[in-house]
Amino acid sequence: MNNNNKNIPEEAFDWYDSYAHGGMDRRTFMKKLTGLVALGYSMTTLTGALFPNYALAEQVSFNDAEITATYLNFPSPQGHGEGRGYLVLPKSITTNTGDAPVKKAPVVLVVHENRGLNPYVKDVARRLAKAGFIAFAPDALFPLGGYPGNDDEGRSMQRSLERSKIEQDFVAAANFIKSHELSNDKLGVVGFCFGGYMVNYLAAVDSKLIDAGVPFYGTPASKELRKNIKAPLMIQLGELDERVNASWPEYEKDLKANNVEYVMHMYENAKHGFHNDSTGRYDQANADLAWSRTIGFFNSKLA
Known part of the structure; x- marks a missing residue:
């Protein structure tokens, strides 16, 4: 910190x-x-x-020679009709030439907080691509023009959207990116705060949708959906995050009852949002440890 x-x-x-x-x-x-x-x-x-200072949040430049970043639209018929996401590919899987076989890679869906696709979350997608994953970060605010450039307005915009349609947009995004031509058909999901909830939701809404999930300080899906969870989960929680941590005992009980493979890491003296390096809640030691565990988890579950 x-x-x-x-x-x-x-x-x-x-x-x-x-x-x-x-x-x-x-x-x-x-x-x-x-x-x-x-x-x-x-x-x-x-x-x-x-308040966030997004100039602090760039660990991987969009000009980094090892990645290629762009945007893709995707259909979302049960959500807002169409979505858009930030796609980052490792150069290692896009440089095949001639008759060389296409190299494929696991995919990770990246889900932002409750204010749209801000620069911090885009940087997280680039970090994943640097680690060898295809990363796709949708913007829930696309139906309203996308992340507006400041968090206050972004929060208001996201609150104005129907929650169930946002959820369906992320279901559509998961299905879309899992079928990418360079995908190895394995899909992980990582998310933060609201995005942590979405990881739990995507694991629960369809037992075959994702192959591994890492929710950072996210609340669980509704109780009636939890019985569907099959994907292994790595739960990342901050010790000082009383609001989210209050939901963990019941969630853990349901995960155990349904024989879900999971591990929970509680980070000492860490606040809600401790991974976000653009704010004063950032805890570098805990964030680095949580991220190394995340990459290791995805490497073991999505290879």
Whole structure:
């Protein structure tokens, strides 16, 4: 974690989590921060720690010589009619020439948080491609023109869309990218926050849809769907994320009852969003460990 954030009261991060997930409006959130300013904290320091700075989130450039990034539209008849996603391919599978056989690779669907396909999630897709996977990151906000460039507007836009149609858009995206000509017919899914929920949902809505899932701090699918889960799961949780962690005991009970292969990692002193390197909640040591485990899990389940 950034040392500059250690002195910020934990309650400020809790307020941001509530604000980011619809638990309080922006006016209330800023009023609470103003109360901390009265106690001697700088508003610049507070907002700098809590709000994302996407200039910090690029670990793999879109110009990286080892990947090729583009966009693809896909049909979503049960959702919003059509979706769009950010497709990143490893150059290692796109450089075959002549009569050489086409080299195929496992596919990973990347699901963003509750505010559309922001730069952090696109970078996650590029990281996966650097690791040898075909990565596809749909934007739930495509029906409204796509991620608007700021998170506040993105959250409002995503809340305005019908949840069931968003879910069907991601089902359609999963089916679409799994059938990509370079796919080895194995599909993993990784997601963060809302995206973590979507990993759990995709595993539960159709037992044959995905082959492995890694939800980062995501709530489970509805209880009646959980009996369908067959794919192995790696659950990534932050110790300080009380809101999401409250759902884990019941979810684990259902996974055990249905003989689902799973592992849960609880990251010490990690907040909700600890993998997101664009915010003050980022915890580099835990994020790096969680990511190395994610890549290892996909390598073992999707090869």
